[in-house]
Amino acid sequence: MQYETIKVEYANRIATVTLNRPEKLNPLGIKTVEELSRFCDDVERGDEARVIVITGAGRAFSAGMDADDMQQPVKINIAEHERMARIYDLLVLRLKGLDLPTIAAINGHAVGGGFALALACDIRVISQNAKVGAVMVLRGASAADMGLTWILPRLVGPAWAAELMFTGEIIDAAKGERLGLFNRVVPPDQVMPAALEIAAKLAAGPPLGIKFTKRALYRSVWDGLQGHLEYEATLQTLATLSEDFQEGWKSFLEKRPPDFKGR
Secondary structure, three states: OOOOOEEEEEEOOEEEEEEOOHHHOOOOOHHHHHHHHHHHHHHHHOOOOOEEEEEEOOOEEEOOOOHHHOOOHHHOOHHHHHHHHHHHHHHHHHHHHOOOOEEEEEOOEEEOHHHHHHHHOOEEEEEOOOEEEOHHHHHOOOOOOOOHHHHHHHHHOHHHHHHHHHHOOOEEHHHHHHHOOOOEEEOHHHHHHHHHHHHHHHHOOOHHHHHHHHHHHHHHHOOOHHHHHHHHHHHHHHHHOOHHHHHHHHHHHOOOOOOOOOO
16 A cells, blocks of 8 residues: 555564654644554554554654644634544544554654654653653644543643643653653664564564453543543634634744734
8 A cells, every 4th residue: 555644664563654754854744644544444454464663754753733734724614623633533543443552663752743643552662862742732722632631641640741731841751751651761773673672572472362452451541532532622623713823823833932812
């Protein structure tokens, strides 16, 4: 199967998916999200892989929102945002619902939607030089996006989740590890080897045993995620239609501090 924004390679029962727009720091645009969801369908239909590793090309994992999708934020309406939200939500549900285990090999910065994508994976390995953050509020949007308000507090607790999402703070890998976000923090050149080492162990394990374990794990931890995603989409729609979001996005494009008015 051919893709335009991602690269997929199979070896040793491991599917490696690379976000492949390094010139733009691998933004998580609509097309990329659609291709990632299509990959989930493709990998389920085949039998080449028992484990999935997701990483980014170049110096970033993913910088989140794609400016190409948001050139005219003022023109976004409720119907358009709901359509976009469903595409992103579907990817989160597909990753959580896959019987194959998923590993995020976070080779560089992962912010906004890129951070959410990493958290949607089962296991996370990160470069010690990488930084992550739920930066949505810095643009006048809401962190209620791609399951973050459901997943993050279940990883780090509600207090830390609140601070990270309310402030949009970007944190380093060491702090993220202390909070429980990452399984491994390694030197930059060891991100893929470390991720593939874990993947190899899983690929050599019992497929049915791992599949049923993952199903039970997420039934106990993530049950109710789908309904929460719908609630997030409603809140994010309200935030995106606000003047503050228009100001936040314009200030980002113009490289200046935003002037939020609360409306």
